[in-house]
Amino acid sequence: MQSNPLSDRKLLALAPDPNSPQSLMVQFYQKLKIAITAGYWLPNESLPTALQFAQLFDLPLATVQVVFDRLVGESWLLQTSTQYYQITPKIDQPMSHLSNFSDLLHARGFKAGSVWLKRETGEPDLEEEWRLKLKTGEKVSRLQRLRTANDQVVGYESTTLPSHILPNPDEVGASLYQYMHEHQLVIAKAMEEIDAYICDQAMAELCGFVPGQALLRLTRVSFLPNGRAFELTYSYFRSDYYRYVVEYN
Template identity: 30%
Template structure:
């Protein structure tokens, strides 16, 4: 019998030790250890929150805190309307910062099938950050595309890409890969600058990325330039840190 379907698996006698930390942390550690050693099988569904609270003899708040931490660590997936499922043995993807590659190309090179859900697109007056990044006049128009990027069905990133209207006059041309469209037009960026920071997801962002509200994410702001030096792409992306690593190679300069 799999641990997730064995009511005795969550009994307090198996995981709770007085004086050894908060109950939610001990419950988390118990479930996390079972995922790592295979007692909880990949894809197994955990009991619903109310049932798990009864089995573990704790409050639903305690259960929620334990599960939220497992989700943030990438060991459990929460699917709206379906429940919580074990995700064992997930592998982080490493993305080098030294090469300018589209999301679609990057996933294809790793044998993954990428999909993009367009959340919004069109031509708009530029927002202040777009005006600064792209060097636009306030009277200009920008092509803006907001997409949920997934690989093999797993949400990985939320991206908002903005380009001057003369570079992308028809945002509807972009389906899966923005860079494919730009290369065809001879306007793909030649180089880019990226800024990376850590943020916590707001409720709407977290829901779209199948993560709990307040979960940590990587915020990447990228400005792409033509060979002439003109900025033509400003992308703001939120990436899941539990399955996405950014890697940079550093070299010691001669002095």
């Protein structure tokens, strides 16, 4: 059942100020976006309709609809029907430090999950051998999985570690970082590369994405305190659900 915004006091904080030099549309857009990112609504909970917002704040319906359309275009909202909108699991990755994917989702109120596709050991390919600076004859363990937010696939992840660090990849449960913590594998430094990637047919079939869709590819190499590279991870995320936030001081 949809809540009645007229009885929801927290929505009154979104009311535009008629005495502000900014337009009512800009004010409503800014305040609604802040409310979405602050967790005013839980995942899968529908926002009040555009008509309800218009009536509550005495705004033209067209003004409210422009704001809704803008937030849909920016992937903050997902239109579920002709009337109702829900927030999306948009993930802000700060570049000042490494963040756990699950923690980022939990911070936004979403249930983080993963679906294992493959856990295996084998011979390294050229990229793995180069990135991890492996010696001749060293083997690797690979972990491949889909990353989900509220059971919706938002990305694909492939991680490789030297097999002497991860002899049995089946030992990794829901969290690779938990495994690292339990085995005193401390990330002292990490190098991360970010580039664009066009979803091909194989990735589309694997993740349920659209072929040709823009993805954000992250390539991360993590290092132990002794300087040894020990983790190579490729992550592919929907660009409408994932973004990097850079803060300069």
